[in-house]
Amino acid sequence: MRIDVDGTGCYAYTGSRAMEAGMPTIMFVHGAANDHCVWALQSRYFAHHGWNVLAVDLPGHGRSGGAAHVTVAAIADWIPRLLDAAGVARAALVGHSLGSLAVLACAARHPERVTKIALFGPAVPMLVSDELLAAAKADDHAAFEMINGWSFTAGKQLGGNAVPGMWMTGNALRLMERTRPGVLHTDLVACQSYGQGLADAAAVRCPALAILGARDMMAPVKGAQALLGALADKRTVTLARTGHAMMAEQPDAVLDALREFFRAPA
Amino acid sequence: MSKPKAHRFDTLSLHAGAVPDPATGARATPIYQTASFVFPDTDHAAALFNMERAGHVYSRISNPTVAVLEERVAALEGGVGAIGTASGQAALHLAIATLQGAGSHIVASRSLYGGSHNLLDYTLPRFGIETTFVDPRDIDAWRAAVRPNTRLFFGETLGNPGLDVLDIPRIAQLAHEHGLPLLVDSTFTTPWLIRPFEHGADLVFHSATKFLSGHGVVIGGVLVDSGRFDWDAGAARGKFPTLTEPYAGFHDMVFSEESTTAAFLLRARREGIRDFGACMAPFTAFQILQGIETLPLRMHRHVENTRRIVAFLAVHPLVASVGYPELPGHPDHALANVLLPRGCGAVFSFNLRGTRAQGRKFIESLNLFSHLANVGDAKSLVIHPASTTHFRMSAEDLARSGITEGTIRLSIGLEDPDDLTEDLGRALHAAGKA
Numbered sequence: 100m101r102i103d104v105d106g107t108g109c110y111a112y113t114g115s116r117a118m119e120a121g122m123p124t125i126m127f128v129h130g131a132a133n134d135h136c137v138w139a140l141q142s143r144y145f146a147h148h149g150w151n152v153l154a155v156d157l158p159g160h161g162r163s164g165g166a167a168h169v170t171v172a173a174i175a176d177w178i179p180r181l182l183d184a185a186g187v188a189r190a191a192l193v194g195h196s197l198g199s200l201a202v203l204a205c206a207a208r209h210p211e212r213v214t215k216i217a218l219f220g221p222a223v224p225m226l227v228s229d230e231l232l233a234a235a236k237a238d239d240h241a242a243f244e245m246i247n248g249w250s251f252t253a254g255k256q257l258g259g260n261a262v263p264g265m266w267m268t269g270n271a272l273r274l275m276e277r278t279r280p281g282v283l284h285t286d287l288v289a290c291q292s293y294g295q296g297l298a299d300a301a302a303v304r305c306p307a308l309a310i311l312g313a314r315d316m317m318a319p320v321k322g323a324q325a326l327l328g329a330l331a332d333k334r335t336v337t338l339a340r341t342g343h344a345m346m347a348e349q350p351d352a353v354l355d356a357l358r359e360f361f362r363a364p365a
Numbered sequence: 366m367s368k369p370k371a372h373r374f375d376t377l378s379l380h381a382g383a384v385p386d387p388a389t390g391a392r393a394t395p396i397y398q399t400a401s402f403v404f405p406d407t408d409h410a411a412a413l414f415n416m417e418r419a420g421h422v423y424s425r426i427s428n429p430t431v432a433v434l435e436e437r438v439a440a441l442e443g444g445v446g447a448i449g450t451a452s453g454q455a456a457l458h459l460a461i462a463t464l465q466g467a468g469s470h471i472v473a474s475r476s477l478y479g480g481s482h483n484l485l486d487y488t489l490p491r492f493g494i495e496t497t498f499v500d501p502r503d504i505d506a507w508r509a510a511v512r513p514n515t516r517l518f519f520g521e522t523l524g525n526p527g528l529d530v531l532d533i534p535r536i537a538q539l540a541h542e543h544g545l546p547l548l549v550d551s552t553f554t555t556p557w558l559i560r561p562f563e564h565g566a567d568l569v570f571h572s573a574t575k576f577l578s579g580h581g582v583v584i585g586g587v588l589v590d591s592g593r594f595d596w597d598a599g600a601a602r603g604k605f606p607t608l609t610e611p612y613a614g615f616h617d618m619v620f621s622e623e624s625t626t627a628a629f630l631l632r633a634r635r636e637g638i639r640d641f642g643a644c645m646a647p648f649t650a651f652q653i654l655q656g657i658e659t660l661p662l663r664m665h666r667h668v669e670n671t672r673r674i675v676a677f678l679a680v681h682p683l684v685a686s687v688g689y690p691e692l693p694g695h696p697d698h699a700l701a702n703v704l705l706p707r708g709c710g711a712v713f714s715f716n717l718r719g720t721r722a723q724g725r726k727f728i729e730s731l732n733l734f735s736h737l738a739n740v741g742d743a744k745s746l747v748i749h750p751a752s753t754t755h756f757r758m759s760a761e762d763l764a765r766s767g768i769t770e771g772t773i774r775l776s777i778g779l780e781d782p783d784d785l786t787e788d789l790g791r792a793l794h795a796a797g798k799a
Contacts, residue, residue: 115617136625143623144417161625230368241368248369256372259384261419263427264435264634265446265627266381268371273445273592273626350419 102184109181110162111135112154114146123214124187125361126178127154130196130220131286132243132278134161137195140262140350141357150361153185157198159282167285171197171293175204179212188212191361195219196318196343197290203326206307207299217308217357220315220343222322223296227287235284242283243275249316250343260347267347300329307333308360310353312341334360374441374557375661382436383654396651397429415616416623416635426639430647434654438577438587441556441657442569445592446630448638449585449645453552453572454480456586460548460568462641463633464605465516467493472510472517474501474531475765476524479754481550485519487757500765501529502696507536511543516604518545522561523553523690523705526714526750526774527767530690530697530704537565544600552576552741553710557664562591564704568629575741576711578656579663583649588633592626608632614640663743666779668708673782674775674789678715683793685716688767711777712740714750714768719796721770724749726799730792733784734775745778745785 100118102109111126112135118124125145127138135142135154142154157174159167168174178201182190191214194202199218206213234242247268248256260267275283307330311320320337327333336356341349372380383394402421404410412418421427435447450456461471473485475498485496499506501520518540520531533549540547546567551559555576561569571577573585595601597609608628611617615635620628638644656663675689690701690709701709717724728736734747738754748754750768763769777785 112622115611115619115622134625136623139623140417140419143415144412147415147417162622244371245368248371254384257377257380257384258382258433258436258440260382260432260436262446263419263421263429263432264439264448264630266436266439266444269439269443270445270592270626276593277595277625354418 102181104158104177104181104184107158107165108163109158109165110156111181111185112138112142112152114143114152116146116152118151118185122149122151124151124153124182124190126182126190126192127152128174128178128192128194128198128201129155129157129160130198131290132160132246132275132283133195134274136274137346138193141193141346141354144354145357145361151187153181153187153190155181159279159285167282169285169289171200171204171289172208172295174201174289175208178205179209182212189214191215191217193217193219193357195346196225197286200225200290200293200296203303204293204295204299206305207302210304213305215306215308215361216303217310217360219310219345219353220312220318221309221326222318223293223300223326225290225293225318225322227291232284232287232291235287238280240276243272246275246317247272252314252340252342252348254340255342255344255348261350267344271344271347296326297329300326303330305332306360308356309333309335310345310356311335311337312343312345312348313337313339314341315343315345317343377437377440378660379658381440382433394430394433394651394654396647398647400424416618424647425642425644426634428647428650431645431650434645434650434657435587437654437657438571438573439589442589443556443560443562443591444569444589445626447587447589448630448633449587449650450638451586451643451645452584453550453570453574453586454484455643456570456572456588457481457484457550459588459633459637459641459643460570461489461494461517463607463629463637464546465494465607468514469494470512470515471496471519472507472515473498474520474524474529475499475762476501476527476529476767477521478525478550478552479750479757482755483757501531504532504535504539507539511545515543515545518547519550520547521550521553522559523710523712525553526712526755526772527688528690528695528697528709528713530700530709532700533561533564533566533704537567541565542600544602544604546594553712554705555660555664557661558668558705558707558710562593567591567594573653574739576664576667577660578653579659579741579743580652580656581739581742581744583652585645585649585653590627590630594629596621596628612636663779667711667777670779670782670785671708671711671713671777674777674785675713677786677789681793683718683797685718685771687713687715689713712774714772714774716769717771717773717796719771723796723799724771724773727773727792727796730795731788732791733780733788740776742776743779745780746776748774750774
């Protein structure tokens with residue numbers, strides 16, 4: 100569905116269903132140089148199991164207009180404005196990578212709007228290699244190749260997709276290639292410069308779920324430990340033999356973790 | 366962190382899409398010879414049917430063995446995914462039927478495999494889809510043929526049988542200017558010789574019966590999506606409602622919203638394979654996978670053998686002409702050097718001097734070359750196009766496709782090249798005396 104936020108046309112995937120009053124809402128927030136379709140299976144499941152779904156394309160990404168937000172805080176403050184525009188008072192938030200930081204920050208800054216948060220591949224700080232930043236700044240295709248190489252585990256670099264017939268690394272690469280010039284660099288800088296992670300985690304009052312990939316090279320498990328320590332009400336699911344692209348590598352496992360966590364809407 | 370490197374072609378030929386079987390540890394890809402798959406519970410079943418979970422439901426829609434092949438070919442082509450089909454013809458039909466229906470139009474190269482020509486020229490008009498055939502080398506003809514209802518450009522990497530080299534970059538650019546995708550039949554070349562997506566093509570299909578499998582024992586096709594074409598942006602906007610508007614046949618799914626990169630494949634699987642049903646059998650996929658494991662080795666040998674045969678025939682007194690793009694006299698020689706640096710495949714045609722009877726004598730005098738309607742086998746093959754693969758074409762269309770009564774098509778196999786030249790030499794000698 101198209102949603103006007105601050106005069107900018109934004110897009111949110113709803114699972115091909117209209118929003119229904121009285122149903123809880125779950126919002127999915129993608130990571131750097133991605134869009135809503137990284138949540139295709141999970142968002143569609145919730146849309147057909149009693150939830151209103153808003154799997155957004157962040158400004159400057161996918162089908163949304165505008166410029167990419169330059170800080171995690173800016174994305175965190177954009178989320179409630181999108182909820183306002185969609186007529187949603189409170190929502191559960193699910194984020195991946197950059198999106199996980201935005202969801203965390205939103206829960207800290209706007210607690211009245213957030214029921215629960217699920218963080219996929221979070222890390223505080225979320226360090227980005229100089230080589231990747233330089234390639235992204237130059238809009239060099241090598242940046243996408245680096246992300247792809249580090250996001251999928253060695254085994255999954257050779258395929259074995261749960262989705263029949265789909266070559267997952269090729270698909271991930273092609274999605275990133277659609278990114279507008281400069282947006283990946285903006286996203287990565289937003290990740291790298293997010294300095295409020297531990298303070299925001301300490302301020303979160305709603306239940307939190309962290310889903311970690313045991314072989315995540317983009318946001319290693321150890322990078323999430325301080326964050327997890329600062330969250331008051333949290334649970335953690337660590338997926339064995341899984342990298343940063345966990346929705347693609349383990350779609351059923353992450354869905355099952357989400358189902359369990361959101362079984363009783365807050 | 367060290368900079369990651371993607372796996373290379375030869376490695377992907379052996380491994381892409383396959384993992385040791387989680388149930389048994391089998392290293393080879395198992396043949397999942399089953400029609401259906403047990404659901405753990407009713408919620409899981411519903412989720413599989415509604416594309417909320419990934420997995421297999423029924424082997425017409427998808428199958429684990431076929432899925433390995435689909436991933437492997439997608440990896441080798443540099444695409445986002447693929448669909449295995451009952452034949453190359455089924456792959457072509459699936460591509461067309463996914464994109465368009467009655468009242469639409471295709472612009473196609475006129476240098477096509479006879480079966481593709483039949484589908485486009487005789488069969489699809491019955492379903493309201495018309496095709497304009499153009500000289501593949503004439504970019505102005507492609508441009509002039511575009512109509513408001515055109516939905517697809519289509520050609521072969523190496524045209525059949527004259528080996529016209531499709532100028533993929535120029536034709537793709539023209540197609541994209543009109544908001545249209547370019548579909549390429551890459552059967553003759555395989556991704557070892559050219560990866561059409563790297564030159565601008567949007568969709569690729571193969572008759573996997575040929576070089577991909579190499580053994581000539583299966584019929585199968587594979588349709589691959591580059592994932593690059595933006596179905597609802599720019600000049601394409603409004604042209605592809607099958608992908609960009611709600612589909613009542615699947616819960617009002619809008620495929621281009623469901624997947625930014627794989628809308629075409631989603632619709633092709635969720636409608637085309639589901640409803641037309643021209644799926645690939647698991648055993649077929651297994652056999653094609655066996656072939657692809659050696660694709661790089663075989664294609665190298667195919668091309669080297671072909672170069673030997675071409676050189677032999679080019680100077681033979683009973684041969685009027687040889688059509689192979691690596692020869693300086695071929696009209697696409699320069700383009701082939703750019704697009705096909707590894708070689709121009711192992712199928713080519715030559716024209717015999719003399720009478721039709723001498724042509725018959727030549728074919729019947731061959732011992733190693735098998736006289737049959739196929740190409741891309743490990744064994745060398747021969748056929749007379751005018752009386753077989755292209756016999757439904759009018760004399761005028763035959764001439765436009767570069768086929769004469771004396772045209773002989775060879776598919777060069779993996780035998781010792783000296784044995785092949787000796788076989789050809791004997792047959793030419795016999796023809797000369799006929």
